[in-house]
Amino acid sequence: MMKLVWCGLLALALGLPALAQAQQPAKVKAKTKVKARSKGKTAPDWSRTYAATIRPEELRRHLTVVASDSFRGRETGQPGQKLAAAYLVKEFAALGLQGPVAGSDSPYLQHFPLIRGAYSADGFIRINGQRFDWLNDFFSYGPLVSPFRTETVSQPVFVGFGVEQGAYSDYAGLDVKGRDVVAIMGAPQDERGRKLLKATSGHPADYWDSGLRKAAIAKAKGARSIFLMTFAPKEEFAKEAGNYATALREPAFALPNPGPEIIDTVREDVPPGIGVYLTSQELGLQLAGTTLPGLLEYTRALGRAGRPVAPSFAPPVVIISQPQPQEQLITENVLGFLEGSDKKDEVLVISAHYDHLGVRNDTIYNGADDDGSGTVAVLALARAFAQAKKEGHGPRRSILFVAMTAEEEGLFGSEYYTANPVVPLANTIADLNIDMVGRTDRKHSPRKHFVNIVGSDKLSSELHRINETANRTYTKLELDYRYNVPNEPEHIYYRSDHYNFARRKIPVIFYTTGEHADYHKATDDVEKIEFDRLTERARLVFHTAWELVNRERRIRVDSNRP
Structure with missing residues (x-):
């Protein structure tokens, strides 16, 4: 069974302080007979007959080899x-x-x-001359191939909380195809602190808050990567990321030609084909092009309007590098x-x-x-x-x-x-x-x-x-x-x-x-x-x-x- 490393990393993401919080023997031998009994004209039960041919000794013989x-x-x-x-x-x-x-x-x-590749330890993001380092300020998670194997100049797009439901869409009017998006972890709320996205049949109110689902939405919109902004200070972020350092340094895999794509916005795993990153508070604010007071004012304006609003800030041009020999x-x-x-x-x-x-x-x-x-x-x-x-x-x-x-x-x-x-x-x-x-x-x-x-x-x-x-x-x-x-x-x-x-x-x-x-x-x-x-x-x-x-x-x- 595939390991739960990446879901553990998601738990890390959701466990870090979010903006919404700033404002969860004994063995018994089966007794079967190879031949089914016939009573009068009763038809043989062939399912029972042939199931009984599956025996422990056969399974042991194969497994001893495999x-x-x-x-x-x-x-x-x-x-x-x-x-x-x-x-x-x-x-x-x-x-x-x-x-x-x-x-x-x-x-x-x-x-x-x-394709098999291992993330290099010297990945970085540079913004206005300031350098932010992999595992100290951000990390990638998921069995994915880096979209930034060489130094890449990017103009990110801020997408609020990166969610949508019905008429509510943080992507309304935005073209993010081939772009790198920045989203806030957590959920949009009104002025009373109530979630703006409501529960639906089969999904609780916080269904779209998940960082993995935000990534799936960004993937469906055609984004190249998504940076999920946590509000953990750099020191706390680096300490928590260090707990996953061994897993994060393991090789990542990808299908170069997976075939026809299935857009999947409910998957509870990292969606294939998009870079997914968690950031510290400092890096997240820099990527969004704002300060903590500026971001809080944005969320208050959104809460008052009850819908996405245009931010008063804009992300700057950044340089991203995450080398990955393949x-x-x-x-x-x-x-x-x-x-x-x-x-x-x-x-x-x-x-x-x-x-x-x-x-x-x-x-x-x-x-x-x-x-x-x-x-x-x-x-x-x-x-x-x-x-x-x-x-x-x-x-x-x-x-x-x-x-x-x-x-x-x-x-x-x-x-x-x-x-x-x-x-x-x-x-x-x-x-x-x-x-x-x-x-x-x-x-x-x-x-x-x-x-x-x-x-x-x-x-x-x-x-x-x-x-x-x-x-x-x-x-x-x-x-x-x-x-x-x-x-x-x-x-x-x-x-x-x-x-x-x-x-x-x-x-x-x-x-x-x-x-x-x-x-x-x-x-x-x-x-x-x-x-x-x-x-x-x-x-x-x-x-x-x-x-x-x-x-x-x-x-x-x-x-x-x-």
């Missing part, structure tokens, strides 16, 4: 990831799955390029296709990411749970469906099994696939995504037979009911929806590959057991995997998939909450 030291942590673009891809190709081919990728050296491999690397998704029968043009995607963190300080991060567990579950599901087809009980709809790469770097494998699908997205009925399902997290007792369900009801109420019925009929796990609620603080819904399907209006379910003590640590190893529990969760995915691919009518999209 999460071994020989794969060197499967870091995107590195030799260990290539070895893992080759293993997955071999397994898909042995199952009789088709390779659906045209024009590739292997029909099972969807190659694509990534390299291009090639990575690949691994795809296996099982053709359906009478409804074969409709396709269910079953996905997991197989990349992990690689080697750091000579220590291998094997990622047995993240996401070796999901990867081997996909292999087991593929074998169960392939066996069903071989024995004459194959699915009516087709199934595309996808092992995604570059999830840890920013969901890039799924972003690339959904922009360059091998099956038209219009024919894709759903994505069932599996990421970290082999352990018990900190929130559950080791005795609990559970799985967290995320996103099942956001686009299709039918999908949600199908999964619940499958669990009630077969696996009887505790389905935990704690990560599926609005404004969930860990932003789990936005942190794995299903999200790139959801933002393109394809129904999804994300199966996960959440973070544990070994999450993103070198101690996430095979011996800590609870294979009986992993088996139960994989069987639930199978039963849900079985219904999706064999029902008479494809599920409907009847909601719009991606």
